[in-house]
Amino acid sequence: MTSRDNSSVAISVQNVSKKFRVYHERNNSLKSAIMRGKRARYEDFLALSGVTLDVKQGETFAIIGDNGCGKSTLLKCMARILKPDEGKIQAHGRLAALLEVGSGFHPELSGRDNIFLNGSILGMSRAEIARNFDEIVDFAGVGHFIDEPVKNYSSGMYVRLGFSVAVHVDPEILLVDEVLAVGDAAFQRKCQAKFAEFKRDGRTVIVVAHSAATLRQMCDRAVLLDHGKILELGGANEVLDIYEERTAEKVERDVFGVQRHGSGDIQITGLEVLDDSGQCIGQVGDEGGQIDVAAGQRITLRMYFHAKDPVSHPQFAMAIDTDYGLRLWGGDTRFEPKLPQVVHGKGMIELAVDLPIRTGKYVVHGSVLDQSTAHNFDFLRNMCCLEVTTDLPHFAAGPVHLSEEWDLRGSCSPQDLVPNGFAKGK
Ligand SMILES: Nc1ncnc2c1ncn2[C@@H]1O[C@H](COP(=O)(O)OP(=O)(O)O)[C@@H](O)[C@H]1O
Ligand SMILES: [Mg+2]
The missing domain is CATH 2.70.50.60 (abc- transporter (atp binding component) like domain)
Structure with missing residues (x-):
């Protein structure tokens, strides 16, 4: 990918508001419907309100904030899956989005068919997909499951395949929602390497994530949302500091206030x-x-x-x-x-x-x-x-220490055991 003017804008979000209609439908019985008559029981809920920001080309940008603050809604508006009620969003460049676990996949189709389906939705030709097919499967690490219907996949496999397709469609702008948390550590490292490669190529990445540590390493700038509004917008470290401080304060208040x-x-x-x-x-x-x-x-x-x-x-x-x-x-x-x-x-x-x-x-x-x-x-x-603050000189996980004893029974003889006690594969 050719180098770009760093100051040009990849996605411009101007005064965007998005509302959802929330229905108060606690009781769906016929009687309650009659009692209620024809009056609608709903209210409009502002998930985003007056959000204005520019994501520059070549930037890795984070969207952070508490659950329900509007991160996914903003990302969906950027991906044109949702239409803002007010304001406008302009994207400059080919866009690929990985939004929710399995979104864009057809459960009955095999991984193979879904790669072609998903790739074409994201704008790749059949020939392009075929050229990249092996790499997509390899990156996803789904192996021989590729010909199984994806409904049989674990959530980790789903995400890996979705991510793999999204990064291989040659996007100029990549939008990624929290889904990465589902993958294992090895896959997360692979994703981070991919993001770094994207950055070197001058591509734009917009991520929603929870783990501040990984965001700090990879993001240039960040926006902190709170109840659909921008609370902070600036350098990633700075905004993450503010977010972590607020979170720590909240935990102290909620948990430790008498x-x-x-x-x-x-x-x-x-x-x-x-x-x-x-x-x-x-x-x-x-x-x-x-x-x-x-x-x-x-x-x-x-x-x-x-x-x-x-x-x-x-x-x-x-x-x-x-x-x-x-x-x-x-x-x-x-x-x-x-x-x-x-x-x-x-x-x-x-x-x-x-x-x-x-x-x-x-x-x-x-x-x-x-x-x-x-x-x-x-x-x-x-x-x-x-x-x-201290820990027991013993490896274990979880909040309590339970006295434990392991014992291996089975048909394996001592020479089948490797030194750490696990049976060798045959
Ligand atoms: N389709 C929808 N219909 C109604 N409310 C929604 C819908 N999508 C999201 N919301 C609400 O909008 C708010 C923001 O949601 P979301 O953007 O998913 O938050 P986040 O990703 O930051 O956790 C939440 O209160 C959520 O319940
Ligand atoms: Mg979300």
Whole structure:
């Protein structure tokens, strides 16, 4: 491909707005239709609003933002699959788009037939496709599946084939939606190499992606969308920094902000964490906070409380979640025989647990309830964040450490085993 004037525009987006009609159709029964009469129950929802930007020729450009902010809608407008309600989009150059997993593929047709179908939709002649066919199949790595109907493909194979066709139709502008996340690491590396090659050729690439690390490496500029509007537009590093900061803030707010409710007959006043030798390793008050702990040890959680007036048969509960909200453990004192009948004044309840957690952030919730456990005296959601910065000297994945034992049974004899324990292929 010949070199181009770097300042010329590949895609120009001018004041683009796109709305969708959203129907509120919760109940489709005949009765509800009669009750509703003929009134339409919908509202127009602005997925894009006044978006203006130029993507220059030869540039690798990222569209980023939270789920539902309008990234795919913008890409579809650029690809002319959606028509903006306002504004206009001009593209200069042959365009190929890889939008959603399997879009443009016919499920009943074989991979081979789909390559010809898809290639011709994207503007290649039959002869051009035939010339590139082996390379397309090779790049996609679908092997002998090429003559199978694509409905039998895994989502990874679908994406690889779609991507392979899109990059082989010789596009001047390539639009790629988040689909790449579906591929494995090896394929992602291959895609990145392809993007780099496109860049060297002076082609334009517009990507929507979630992994900021890969975007940083390959993109020149980026736009950050928020509820269909441009929040930031500029250098990729700069815009990604802003996006990551916003995301981090949001996670802190959502996960680690203490939420409290209850009648207050007993109030939780704080939490202390002790390590397995009984040393205090940190404490937080009722406004919450973070405590660093080592991976995989037995810890004691001491929850302090105060009862202004005597309260009979209170129950105590605690729970631990991962920072993405998965409940790892939760328990209460209902079946603890040693608990006092009445509490009054200041007190403390101690919970010792083996905490087999691995590197990451975990959230502790605590509550004091009445005897039936139906009524909260006090409930502190997110009262403490436990951060595990060390890891166990052992390779495993997932938030918890489970003691494991592997055992191979079968008809293979010892000489069939390679040193790391896996059976050799015959
Ligand atoms: N065909 C459609 N009909 C109605 N609403 C849609 C349609 N496509 C997208 N939306 C809505 O528009 C908003 C933006 O969607 P989208 O562009 O897919 O977001 P993103 O790709 O950033 O996650 C979302 O709220 C989505 O639900
Ligand atoms: Mg999307």
